[in-house]
Amino acid sequence: MTREKQKKSKPVSARSRVRLRPDRGSYDIEIAKKIIDEALVCHVAVNLDFGPAIIPTSIMRAGDDIVLHGSIHNRVIRTLLTGQETCICVTLLDSVVAGRSGFGCSMDYRCVVLYGMATEVTDRDEKERLVYALVDTIIPGHNVRAPKENELSETIFLKVPLKEFSVKIRDVGVLDVEEDYAGDMWAGRIPLSLSAGPVEDCPRLKPEISTPDYAKTYNRTQNKA
Amino acid sequence: MTREKQKKSKPVSARSRVRLRPDRGSYDIEIAKKIIDEALVCHVAVNLDFGPAIIPTSIMRAGDDIVLHGSIHNRVIRTLLTGQETCICVTLLDSVVAGRSGFGCSMDYRCVVLYGMATEVTDRDEKERLVYALVDTIIPGHNVRAPKENELSETIFLKVPLKEFSVKIRDVGVLDVEEDYAGDMWAGRIPLSLSAGPVEDCPRLKPEISTPDYAKTYNRTQNKA
Numbered sequence: 001m002t003r004e005k006q007k008k009s010k011p012v013s014a015r016s017r018v019r020l021r022p023d024r025g026s027y028d029i030e031i032a033k034k035i036i037d038e039a040l041v042c043h044v045a046v047n048l049d050f051g052p053a054i055i056p057t058s059i060m061r062a063g064d065d066i067v068l069h070g071s072i073h074n075r076v077i078r079t080l081l082t083g084q085e086t087c088i089c090v091t092l093l094d095s096v097v098a099g100r101s102g103f104g105c106s107m108d109y110r111c112v113v114l115y116g117m118a119t120e121v122t123d124r125d126e127k128e129r130l131v132y133a134l135v136d137t138i139i140p141g142h143n144v145r146a147p148k149e150n151e152l153s154e155t156i157f158l159k160v161p162l163k164e165f166s167v168k169i170r171d172v173g174v175l176d177v178e179e180d181y182a183g184d185m186w187a188g189r190i191p192l193s194l195s196a197g198p199v200e201d202c203p204r205l206k207p208e209i210s211t212p213d214y215a216k217t218y219n220r221t222q223n224k225a
Numbered sequence: 226m227t228r229e230k231q232k233k234s235k236p237v238s239a240r241s242r243v244r245l246r247p248d249r250g251s252y253d254i255e256i257a258k259k260i261i262d263e264a265l266v267c268h269v270a271v272n273l274d275f276g277p278a279i280i281p282t283s284i285m286r287a288g289d290d291i292v293l294h295g296s297i298h299n300r301v302i303r304t305l306l307t308g309q310e311t312c313i314c315v316t317l318l319d320s321v322v323a324g325r326s327g328f329g330c331s332m333d334y335r336c337v338v339l340y341g342m343a344t345e346v347t348d349r350d351e352k353e354r355l356v357y358a359l360v361d362t363i364i365p366g367h368n369v370r371a372p373k374e375n376e377l378s379e380t381i382f383l384k385v386p387l388k389e390f391s392v393k394i395r396d397v398g399v400l401d402v403e404e405d406y407a408g409d410m411w412a413g414r415i416p417l418s419l420s421a422g423p424v425e426d427c428p429r430l431k432p433e434i435s436t437p438d439y440a441k442t443y444n445r446t447q448n449k450a
Contacts, residue, residue: 015275020298040321040332043314045270045277050240051310052270052277056336073245085276089268093419096265098364098440102356103376105363107265111281131327138330139323143410151328174427181429185368186436190443191422194318202399202412209411215323218415 016115016164026167029064032112035090035167036061038220040138040194042090044068046079059090060130060137065159066114067121067130077156080118088114088160096190097173100180108173108189114165118158127152141214194220241340241389251392254289257337260315260392261286263445265363265419267315269293271304284315285355285362290384291339292346292355302381305343313339313385321415322398325405333398333414339390343383352377366439419445 009027011017018025026032036042042059045052055076060067066088070077080086095108121127131147173189196218199211234252236242243250251257261267267284270277280301285292291313295302305311320333346352356372398414421443424436 015273015278019300020296041316041318041334043268043270043279043281043316045268045279045312047272047277048240051340052272052312053240053340054268054270054279054312054314054338056268056314056316056334058332071245075244087270087277087279089279089281091266091268091281093266096363096421096443098367100370101376102360102369102372103380105360105367105369107283107363109266109281113279115276115278135327135330138321138332139415142323142330144327144330145325145405145408145410147327151326155328173425174429176427180370181427182431183370184431184434185370186434186440187427187430188436188440189425189427190364190440191425192419192445193422194417195420196321197416197418200398200414200416202401202406202414204399204406205412206407206409209409211413212411215411215413215415218321220417 011166013115013164016113016166018166018168024168024170026169027165028167029162031167032162032165033061035092035110035112036066038092039090040220042088044076045087046076046084048075048079058134058138060134061162062130062133062159064162066162068118068158068160069134069155072154072156077158080158081120081156083117085115085117086160093192094171095173095192098186098188098190099174100176100183100185100187104174104176104180106170108170110167110169112165112167114160114162116160116164118160121157121159124152127157130157139214141212236391238340238389241338241391243391243393249393249395251394252390253392254387256392257387257390258286260317260335260337261291263317264315265445267313269301270312271301271309273300273304283363285359286387287355287358287384289387291387293343293383293385294359294380297379297381302383305383306345306381308342310340310342311385318417319396320398320417323411323413323415324399325401325408325410325412329399329401329405331395333395335394337390337392339385339387341385341389343385346382346384349377352382355382364439366437
């Protein structure tokens with residue numbers, strides 16, 4: 001991350017300040033949005049009576065809000081409805097780093113950690129719009145039938161403002177202890193990306209329907225910074 | 226998941242029971258191990274004074290234990306040292322599912338959710354062995370110099386028993402509402418995998434050292450079930 005980007009931003013709260021390697025931290029909302037828009041899933045934590053619980057779930061963004069959704073029966077989603085604090089983490093893995101020491105082995109990544117409280121989206125029409133926006137987030141270009149009333153009523157949509165967050169990015173590749181560079185072992189970076197394989201049509205697809213281009217050319221990293 | 230795998234296993238506690246879509250749940254440790262062995266990162270949650278906090282971190286397995294490591298300055302790692310409850314989630318994303326409705330759009334995934342408490346690994350030699358095991362987990366075949374005493378002393382290694390866990394797997398692809406199959410929209414599954422790009426040698430690599438095969442053929446899904 002450039003020093004310029006760093007300077008432009010400050011944490012909005014003590015808990016969202018990057019403590020370890022603050023040089024890798026940022027509080028720039030545009031950087032956070034790019035990471036979120038590339039991600040498909042996030043991890044959401046709440047504190048239940050027995051301690052912390054995490055669920056992996058799909059993520060989307062609507063303006064300056066993160067939007068989560070889930071069944072009315074989901075324990076974590078229901079807990080969020082009660083106004084409890086949550087922590088949401090979005091992580092993109094960019095490479096495996098092979099250093100010359102064990103502690104020089106690492107990974108390049110981009111992540112956003114967001115703290116806050118969720119607010120339920122109760123307006124039926126807004127929920128319907130969010131369904132379409134979610135489809136467009138996960139599979140841009142894909143068309144679906146209109147949601148049914150029971151589907152809307154059995155699903156909770158929640159917004160968490162993208163406000164109290166930190167971004168942390170490691171993008172430096174190999175960073176060995178100075179004297180290790182003289183070592184005789186190989187060191188380098190192996191880039192990783194989430195890539196799409198050959199599309200599998202639904203086995204019950206009508207024979208006259210062909211695989212669309214948006215599926216054949218699916219590429220999650222198109223929004224990559 | 227086959228019905229047979231299902232029958233073989235039961236949750237060891239109430240909190241680790243899969244509540245939603247229990248037909249997708251399993252408590253089979255061999256299935257959990259395969260998922261963990263394919264993963265590079267996990268998300269770890271603890272409850273801090275302000276509420277839940279998550280960190281993404283690298284994961285490895287040593288027998289029937291999950292091993293985490295981190296700096297002695299890491300807030301979440303330090304909290305785990307105090308014997309607090311934690312939740313650790315490992316998620317592998319296998320596909321994006323394009324259904325014929327918004328709620329028919331989904332993802333295939335494999336995940337492990339583990340609850341428990343961490344125990345510190347304090348023995349110096351065991352810590353050293355874990356450093357090598359970690360390198361071999363992240364980059365199989367890679368050689369590194371021996372860890373230095375300050376590196377070992379400044380890093381905390383923690384074990385969490387792989388005991389109170391659940392596995393949840395969605396692998397069914399398109400699962401639409403029955404009447405939707407007659408619809409005229411495309412539906413299908415787009416497989417996703419974490420794939421390695423061309424290796425980048427460390428810019429300061431000694432010129433006589435060539436890129437090893439284990440880097441050129443890096444493949445995270447080799448352990449795929």
